[in-house]
Amino acid sequence: MSFIRAYLRASTKDQDANRAQSDLYRFADERGLRIAATYTENESGASLKRPELFRLLADCQPGDVLLVEQVDRLSRLNAEDWERLKTEIKSRRVKVVALDLPTSWAMATAAADDIQTRMLDAINGMMLDMLAAFARKDYEDRRRRQAQGIAKAKADGVYRGRPEDTDRNAAILKMLQSGQSWNTIIAATGCSRSTLSRLSKRLTAADEVNG
Incomplete structure (x- = not known):
């Protein structure tokens, strides 16, 4: 019997990592599935230092589902770190299902040894790679725009930095x-x-x- 494990992530403590929880539970309910556990953390998707994600993977048995709202909740990693995370996921034979990746939805209910699952897994893997690359590019673009904005503000003499806590x-x-x-x-x-x-x-x- 496989379990569905929901992963919720936000980048900072000022953001609500649980924001998407209702969407994940609705997705499971519509398919007659039950989420066995939820793992929540506030960490950057550009870093592999995410204890709750790796606790989720450690809890998984072969065939379990890692359910996320969007692929960028799982990864904004560079190519090398994304390969490391994929290797960990594959070694544990965990199926990744993302609400923004419709090709992955059937993985939530497909039988572990079904030939269709192997085909879906191949398609899903390709789409995951593509969306993970897009998520990384978006992260790098935003960082670059932020750096450009700070540089301009400093040049104009109006940069004040982050407000003090x-x-x-x-x-x-x-x-x-x-x-x-x-x-x-x-x-x-x-x-x-x-x-x-x-x-x-x-x-x-x-x-x-x-x-």
Whole structure:
């Protein structure tokens, strides 16, 4: 018996990774299927560092279905990393079904040893490669446009960078003042070491002024 495992991903914590959950459940319900488990995370699709995706794959048995809303939820990877992910998926004999890839829909209900499944798998693999390539191109285009916009804003003297998260930074400053280690602060707040270094220097400067 195969299981359907839904994968939900958003790029940042400000986005709702569960946004598409109702669409995935509707897709399953319309076909008399049941989603056995849902895996949700906020990570970049351009990175392989996605613990929930790999937990999903580790939980899979041969013939299980990985269900996603769109192929770009699964991959915005470069060609090399996409091949690595495909190899992992194939080695576990997992079927990928995406709502934006109609050629994959029949994979959700096809019998594991059916000759039709092998044909669908071949077609699906080709379409997945194409959509994954489109998703990567879209990612690179947006990054390039963003870099161009920042460069122009800097040239015009109007670039201000990302707004500071004042509440989080205030909490980090208090943690620094209390003597907590950098590793503890990073684990608790999710901030980067560069941000922590900048705030530490700010705190030192303030102490020197007040001292």
